[in-house]
Amino acid sequence: MKSAITLAQVAEAKAGPFVFHQPLPESFSKAAELGFDAVELFLPGPDFIDPETVNSMASDHKLSIAAVGTGAGMVQHGLSLTDADPDKRSRALEFVLSMVDFGGKVGAPAILGSMQGKWGGNLSREQSLAWLTEALHATDARAAENDVKFIYEPLNRYETNQFNHLSTATAYLEEHGLDHTVLLADLFHMNIEEADAGQAIRDAGSRVGHVHFADSNRQAVGFGHTEMTSILSALEEIGYDGYLSAEIFPLPSPEAAAEQTIKSFRALTS
Numbered sequence: 386m387k388s389a390i391t392l393a394q395v396a397e398a399k400a401g402p403f404v405f406h407q408p409l410p411e412s413f414s415k416a417a418e419l420g421f422d423a424v425e426l427f428l429p430g431p432d433f434i435d436p437e438t439v440n441s442m443a444s445d446h447k448l449s450i451a452a453v454g455t456g457a458g459m460v461q462h463g464l465s466l467t468d469a470d471p472d473k474r475s476r477a478l479e480f481v482l483s484m485v486d487f488g489g490k491v492g493a494p495a496i497l498g499s500m501q502g503k504w505g506g507n508l509s510r511e512q513s514l515a516w517l518t519e520a521l522h523a524t525d526a527r528a529a530e531n532d533v534k535f536i537y538e539p540l541n542r543y544e545t546n547q548f549n550h551l552s553t554a555t556a557y558l559e560e561h562g563l564d565h566t567v568l569l570a571d572l573f574h575m576n577i578e579e580a581d582a583g584q585a586i587r588d589a590g591s592r593v594g595h596v597h598f599a600d601s602n603r604q605a606v607g608f609g610h611t612e613m614t615s616i617l618s619a620l621e622e623i624g625y626d627g628y629l630s631a632e633i634f635p636l637p638s639p640e641a642a643a644e645q646t647i648k649s650f651r652a653l654t655s
Contacts, residue, residue, distance in 0.1 A: 386620065387422040388598075388650045389451035389630035390643055394428050397460045402573075402603050403427055404635050404643050409434065410442060415640075417446035419647050425630045426493075427454040429461060431483040436490035443491070450493040451628040452536060452595055455484045458500050465502030466520040467513045467547075478520050482527050489531025496569060496595070497524065498538040503545045510546075517547060518561055529565045536595050538569035541577040549578045551589040558592060567594025571632070573603045576611050583619035590623050598629035598646065604636050605645035606653075617653045629654075 392412040393403035405412040416424050424443075428434065443450055458464040464477035477500055488495040504513030521537065528535035537558070539548045548554040551568055558566055570586055570593050579585040586593055600609025631646040 386626060386654050387449075387451075387628050388420075388647060389423040389425050389628040390416050390419075390421045390646065391425045391427060391630065391632050392416070394426075394433060395457045395460060398427060398456070401460075402599070402632050402634050404631055404633060404639050404646075406635075406639070409439075413442045413446045413448060415643070417448055419643050421448065421643075421647060423449040423451040423628055423630075425451045425454070425628070425632065427456065428487075429457045430480065431487040436487060439491045450488075450491045451630050452493050453484055453488045453491070453495050455481050455495055455497055456499045460499070465500050466497075467502035467504065467508070467516045469508050474516060474520075478523060481520070481524055485524055485527045485531060485533070485535060489528075489533050492533070494528065494534040494536045494567075494595070495524075496536040496538055497521075498540060498569075499544065501537075501540075501545055501547050503547060505546065513547065521561070521563055521566060525563045525565045534594050535563075535566045536569045537563075537566055538571060539574065539578070540571070541574040543577075544574075549574075551575070551579070551585045551593070555589045555592045568592045569595045569597060571597035571599065572606075572611060572613075572616065573597065573599040573601070573632075576601045582611075583615040586616065586619040586625075587622060593620070593623060593625055593627075595627055596620065596625070596629050597632040598650065599631065599633045603634050605631065605633050605642045606649040607645050608636075613649070613653055
C-alpha cells in the first residue's frame, strides 16, 4: 500500500477535510519532504491548472497523483448528478466528466462524493437512483476511454442517502455492470455506518479501489479512536495495493496532521 495526502485549491473548502491549501508547488514540495508517495488533488475544475504542469511537479518531486476530486462542482456551484433541475444535472455531469478527462491526463481516477446528491421531498429514491445510474454509466465509459478507474464514494447518512455502506454499493455496481468503477472506503464515513469496517472491506473485496485514511474524528490516524490494525489486515487480505489517502482536517495544524499521518501509515504498513 502507498501513502497520499490531500492538496486543496478550492477557497470554499478551507474548512473542509483537506490537509494542505498552499499553492500547489509548495504543497507538492511539502508532501515529498514528508515522505508521501502521492497527492490527492481537490481543484476548482479542469481548467485550474494544465495537466502537464501537474505531471511536471509530480515528476520533479517523485510523487504520483492518487486521485482527483469532483466536489468543487457541489461546493462552488451547487451541482449534483441527481438534481431535479435537468439543466443542473447536465452541468453536473459535464463537470464530472471533465474531471475524469483531467484525471486521465495525470494518470489518476476521479472521485464522486458529494456530487452524487440525495433524494427526498418531491424527488423519489427510484428517480434519484435512475439519474445516478445514468450518470455513472457515462462516467464509467469515460473512465474506460481514459484508461483509468472511476471512484464512487459511499458517504455517511448525514451527507447522502444514496449509498452509505460498501455492501449495498458493491451490489449496485455489479447489478449495473459498472466495470470501470470502484469504491472508496472512507474510514471516517465507515466509522459511522459500518458495524465492522474490516469485514465490510473483506466483503467488498476487489471493488475497493481507494481508501481515505482518517480516524473516527476525521483527524489524522492516531488522533481518534478507530481500531486500525484489523482494517489494515482486511486490506491486506483482499490484496489491496492502492493508496491510503489522508482526507482529514488539518488539525492541530497542517504540518502536524501530515506528520501524524505518515507516522501512522509507516507503523501500520511496516
